[in-house]
Amino acid sequence: MESSLKYWKEASRVRIALPSKGGSLDSPVNDKSTESEYFLIYNIRAGNGKIVANRYKGLSRMGSKVVQMLKDNDSQAVITFDVGQTYDTLKSDSVGIFAVESKDPTENLKKFKDDKSRKM
Numbered sequence: 001m002e003s004s005l006k007y008w009k010e011a012s013r014v015r016i017a018l019p020s021k022g023g024s025l026d027s028p029v030n031d032k033s034t035e036s037e038y039f040l041i042y043n044i045r046a047g048n049g050k051i052v053a054n055r056y057k058g059l060s061r062m063g064s065k066v067v068q069m070l071k072d073n074d075s076q077a078v079i080t081f082d083v084g085q086t087y088d089t090l091k092s093d094s095v096g097i098f099a100v101e102s103k104d105p106t107e108n109l110k111k112f113k114d115d116k117s118r119k120m
Contacts, residue, residue, distance in 0.1 A: 014044040016112060017075040018105050023051050028103040033080045034066045040105055041073045044113060064089050071095070079108045079117065087120075 019036030020027045030036035037057055042049035052073055056065040063086035070078060077096035090097055098117040100108055111117050 014076050015074045016042045016044060016109065017070045017073070017078045018042070018100075018108060019078075019080055020051065020105070023053075025049050025051065026105065027051075029079075029081070029100050029105055029108065031081050033078065033083055034063045034086055039070065039073075041070075041075055042105075042109055044109070067093060067095065077112075079112060080120075083120065 018040045019030035019033045020038040020040045021030045021036070022028070023038055025040060027038070027040070030038075034054075035057060036054055038054060039052045040049050041052055052069070054066060054069070056062040056069065059065065063084065067086055067089045071093060075095065077098060078090065079098045079100055081100045083090060083097055087097065097120040098112060099120050101111055101117070102108055108117070
């Protein structure tokens, strides 16, 4: 299993993206990544995050556009239930993909920081 530590211990700034069901930092994780209305972009080192609206939801070829949006927000990894057709795009852009363990974003971030996230 590839370590999540690779993504945050070797970088000066690491941001993790989680698809979110709401517009707050404690909103539950959404089941679908690219169809999510929001993304929580969390800075592991700084210990803070922000919510970014998914302006590509419902558009054609939204997967590649969402991946670019996450990269524009300096996300080096995504924690998600399912990436669907965006898997290859994420991998080719060197974005780490980790499985969601819970609907609670705080629990997922803790597992990531503790190197207990499952790599997809």
